[in-house]
Amino acid sequence: MIKLPTQKMSTLLAIHGWSAVALGLFLYVVIVTGTLVVFDRELGQWASPTSTALNSPLPAGTGKVITDFAGGLNPDYLDEVFVFPAAGDHLRMFFHNHTDSGEEVGVLALLDPAQGTVIAQYEGETAEVFRQLERGMLVEFLVRLHVRLLMPGSWGLIITGTLGFALLVASISGLFIHRHLIRELFTLRHRKGALLTARDAHALAGSWNLIFALILSFTGAFFSVGSALGLPAIAYVAFGGDVETLSEQLLSPPIAENARHQPLADLEHMLADAGLRSGVAPVGFAINHWGRADAALEVLVAPRDGELWGDKLLYAAGSGEFLGVQPPLGKAPSLGGDLVALMSPLHFGDFAGLWSKILWFALGASSAYVCASGLKLWLKRREDAPRWRLLARLNIAVTQGVVLAMIADALVYFLAMGRGLPMYELLLGTFILVLLASTVAALCFAGSRVAQVLQCLSAAGLVALPLVRMATGGPDWFEALAGGHTVVVCVDAIFALAGCAWLWQQRCSHLRATVPMMVGVK
Structure with missing residues (x-):
């Protein structure tokens, strides 16, 4: 247990919260994309396989x-x-x-x-x-x-470097804020209300993720x-x-x-x-x-x-x-x-082959969750203040819209491949368009409903990715296995299963929300 005077604890809480408020959405984008980039080689083999899989990057000849x-x-x-x-x-x-x-x-x-x-x-x-x-x-x-x-030139590096320092500040302040760190590693109360459960989940993920966040922020x-x-x-x-x-x-x-x-x-x-x-x-x-x-x-x-x-x-x-x-x-x-x-x-987490990549991916996903849930909890405490409602809606648009935009980019990539189109501009335009559409939807409609729709679209996009990849000229599973591209089959299966599981989870969530309303009507 870390004991600090009340005034210092209040200061740390303010630093921890405001660092997330000021840069949290940008930090979320960097973490989510970095989590995927851990598997850049595997994603590259899936999206653009060679004619035959190689055992060496520089084969004889x-x-x-x-x-x-x-x-x-x-x-x-x-x-x-x-x-x-x-x-x-x-x-x-x-x-x-x-x-x-x-x-x-x-x-x-x-x-x-x-x-x-x-x-x-x-x-x-x-x-x-x-x-x-x-x-x-x-x-x-x-x-x-x-x-x-x-961003062009060095501006992008300066911004992501600043975000790295922001994550470092949030990690160090989080270390002192979690006064019962060992206990919080194993605490998740399900029957004490949704808000308390969300706080426990944020603290749980943040506690297990603390060392990784320090490493990630410093190296980044x-x-x-x-x-x-x-x-x-x-x-x-x-x-x-x-x-x-x-x-x-x-x-x-x-x-x-x-x-x-x-x-x-x-x-x-x-x-x-x-x-x-x-x-x-x-x-x-x-x-x-x-x-x-x-x-x-x-x-x-x-x-x-x-x-x-x-x-x-x-x-x-x-x-x-x-x-x-x-x-x-x-x-x-x-x-x-x-x-x-x-x-x-x-x-990059490639020091122990596939296993370290899987670990880094899991920890990266956990970091993204900590970032998004932390900002959501901070805003929840201020939901009665009109000036924070815009940020709450932007939080939904970015956290859900970025995922959907990346999936849409993958679909556009396969559809545009081999057509001589400016690929970078297409991907950039698709990403911006989907993110803007998500933002407009979050500003105009109920936040929870928009989040559900964006998640359903993302899940459906994951299911569609393997089908679109094969329909646009990519190898089917038999061709991929014959060419030694096991990773193509594995990535296809992961995306399809993840999308189906996500759709099922959305359906169950919808039923849990609908049944009490129906009972109340009767």
Whole structure:
């Protein structure tokens, strides 16, 4: 039991409540989308599967395909090359350079490693080419919504970083507010009234979720604020504002500059060597200065069993010589570099494979519930005050409308796939339209009725997703299993069962509300 003076407890309650009121709805959007993004790879395989499932992100022969493709590009685009996994076991290849104005210009290509073919490519500025993606844009859109709330430039990172700090404040204040923390871990009173049950459920979920919320808020704020403000601030202090020089000092491989022309060594051999040295499969790589004597190849390999992150193996790409393991940060191993590397597995929950993802998904869903229920309880205490009624209706519109909007985006994605339409704009427009419609409905009609209708639509959308996916050209279950895409069948089944269960729950809730009214009439 944590004992605090009455005045301090009142202050903490005010901080805890007002942090939720000020930013709770935005925080809910970030948490809900982040909960889904935990399974970004699985969702990508479900929405955009390759012709055949792969056991390795970079199967044998991929290096030659990439080398042959690079041979047909403008040599200026070979200054920096990134190859990394994309949705559905595809690979993204980004060949680019930096213009005098600081913009990145290049070619983004999508590779099907199973067939060894490039299935799409786009040329232009970075922001534009990534917006032109069609295959895999569903997951990409969810990631952008989670990371930046669809805001341009650094504004989105600043906002999500602020939301991370707000969650950190709410978590720390919640630790002191729950004075009987151990008891609240196991308390849920069903027969003491609906309001008390709701308070117990909020406290129960918040108590079990407390450590996760602290981890999530700190790592999320680190990624957002570190990218938007941290690096520029360090660059301003130590390098006169030159972010590019700072990045070279912290992240670039330690190879002396040499602009002399030299062909790239056998990329296929270097990737195979990285797999043999590390004992695990490579998952992506980067090449700096392709075609120069100072070319560097950094191969990222998957984590070994029992490790939280994978190594980055460094090669002199011109000669093929192995130079060693590149530290996560800086030129030499350090505690700071290890702590930075630790942030990603803790935030995304991929440190123990599928089981840690399931745990992170459950905790993320619990966090979303704590966020929504906390704001609802805060407003319930002030339901007689007219000035808070608008926020109460907005709470219904956002908490229910965001879920419906994401399901609608998935349906639009399948319906628009292969039609040459601007996929990002379609998903953005659908999301905004559904959210606006939910808001208008919440403002014009009874809140409880609107919530029920939105939940029924969401449940029906989940049931429809597998059918629409197959009807628009996606593999059916027999084709998916024959191609090794077990995840496609699993995700279909989960969505269909979740939608049916949700519809049944809504029907039972409607009956519980209707029967007493009918009895009262008789």
